[in-house]
Amino acid sequence: KWKGEGTTPNLESIVIGRCYEYIRIVNPSVGEKNCTAIWEAFKKAFINKDPCNILPLDYELFINLSVHTIPPSKSLFWENNHLLVTSYSDRSRRYMPLCDTLIGSFGDFLNWCGRANNTEFDYDSCPTTEECENNAVESFWKIASVTYAKQSSGVIYIMLNGSAIGGAYPVKSFFATYEVPNFQKDRISRIEIWVMDDIGGPDLDSCGKGTVQILEERLKTMGYDITCIDNYK
Ligand code: ENP
Numbered sequence: 001k002w003k004g005e006g007t008t009p010n011l012e013s014i015v016i017g018r019c020y021e022y023i024r025i026v027n028p029s030v031g032e033k034n035c036t037a038i039w040e041a042f043k044k045a046f047i048n049k050d051p052c053n054i055l056p057l058d059y060e061l062f063i064n065l066s067v068h069t070i071p072p073s074k075s076l077f078w079e080n081n082h083l084l085v086t087s088y089s090d091r092s093r094r095y096m097p098l099c100d101t102l103i104g105s106f107g108d109f110l111n112w113c114g115r116a117n118n119t120e121f122d123y124d125s126c127p128t129t130e131e132c133e134n135n136a137v138e139s140f141w142k143i144a145s146v147t148y149a150k151q152s153s154g155v156i157y158i159m160l161n162g163s164a165i166g167g168a169y170p171v172k173s174f175f176a177t178y179e180v181p182n183f184q185k186d187r188i189s190r191i192e193i194w195v196m197d198d199i200g201g202p203d204l205d206s207c208g209k210g211t212v213q214i215l216e217e218r219l220k221t222m223g224y225d226i227t228c229i230d231n232y233k
Contacts, residue, residue: 001124001125002051002113002122002125002126002127002128002131003125003127003128003130003131004111004113004125004126004127004128004131004135005111005125005126006111006113006121006122006123006124006125006126007111007112007113007121007122007123007126008110008111008112009123011110011112011121012039014110015039015042015105015106015110016035016036016039018105018106019033019035019038019039019066019102019105019106020035022102022105023035023102026091026092026100027068027092027102030068030069030102031068033065033066033068033102034065037065038062038065038066038102038106041059041061041062041065042059042062042106044058044061044062045058045059045061045062045136045139045140046058046112046113046114046136047114047119047121048114048115048116048117048118048119049114049116050116051113051114051115051116051122051126051127051132051135051136052127052131052132052134052135053134054134054135054136054139055134055139056139056140056142056143056146057143058139059139059140059143059144060143062103062106063103063143063144063147066102066103066106067102067103067147067151068101068102069151070096070101070148070151070152070153071096072153072154072155073153073154073155073189074092074095074096074154075095075096075097075148075151075152075153075154075156075157076088076089076095076096076097076157076158076159077097077149077152077156077157077158077159077175077179078097078158078159078160078175079160079161079164079168079169079170079173079175080160080161080164080168080170081159081160081161081196082099084159084196085097085099085159086099086100086108088159095157098144098145098148101148103144103147103148104144104148106140107137107140107141107144111126111137112126112136112137113126113127113135113136113137114136141174142174142178145174145175145178145179145182146178146179146182148179149178149179149180149181149182149183150182150184152183152184152187152188153184153187153188154187154188154189155188155189155190155191155192156183156188156190156191156192157191157192157194158175158191158192158193158194158215159194159196159232160193160194160195160196160205160212160215161195161196161197161198162195162196162197162203162204162205162206162212162230162231163197163198163201163202163203163204164204164205165204167204167205167210167211167212168195168204168205168210168211168212168215169205169211169212169214169215170211171211171214176215180218180219180222183222183224185222185223185224188224189225190224190225190226190227191219191224191225191226191227192226192227192228192229193207193212193215193216193226193227193228193229194228194229194232195207195212195228195229195230195231195232196231196232197230197231206230207228207229207230208228212228216228
């Protein structure tokens with residue numbers, strides 16, 4: 001029915017497993033969390049509902065149950081660099097991008113949606129953002145992004161892709177729309193932008209040029225101290 005992929009098979013086992021792995025092994029400093037209760041709150045946001053009418057606030061209880069502190073200077077924002085970010089962050093050992101928080105681990109690489117008047121997941125298909133913006137996955141990442149940006153402090157790192165078609169800093173993106181406006185100025189010491197070209201890929205955007213310049217100017221206007229590094233080693 002929908003154009004997007006359906007719910008990831010075994011979603012419940014995957015995310016409950018990820019949750020326990022996160023709190024017991026990856027980042028025990030988050031303290032005790034009730035992974036089953038977090039899963040129930042996650043599910044309640046979208047199950048048995050019109051899959052095109054799920055709002056970020058539907059995940060409020062899920063967020064409240066799973067939120068934990070982000071250590072200062074560990075936040076890593078990004079666009080078009082998912083795999084480089086996940087390998088570089090080293091599951092929060094080096095940096096803690098949103099996908100390496102407990103909240104992010106409920107969504108990373110996964111897909112999910114429900115159906116109206118039906119308590120099952122839809123494993124066949126889920127709406128894409130083009131079909132409807134208020135879908136379960138999009139609204140999840142919106143509230144997760146806002147929460148993460150508000151909590152970030154110290155030095156803020158931003159990894160962009162200098163080989164991305166359409167520019168390293170897409171103006172219509174989670175980063176531009178839900179993260180930058182929620183930075184807490186008084187808790188941020190400076191911002192460092194890394195523009196990474198794909199290995200063997202084209203150099204389309206760089207520090208001081210194109211869309212990176214647009215981001216640098218936006219952040220400067222907001223009063224931040226910015227450094228930008230091309231192909232950070
Ligand atoms: P894409 O389009 O490069 O990659 C989307 C993939 O990254 C999906 O597998 C998605 O999981 C996963 N993902 C991990 N973190 C996020 C996320 N945080 N997010 C959306 N998807 C995420 O990424 P985008 O859409 O441009 O998003 C990049 C954003 O992530 C930036 O704002 C960055 O600062 C942030 P799934 O569940 O869709 O399979 C926020 C939105 O961390």
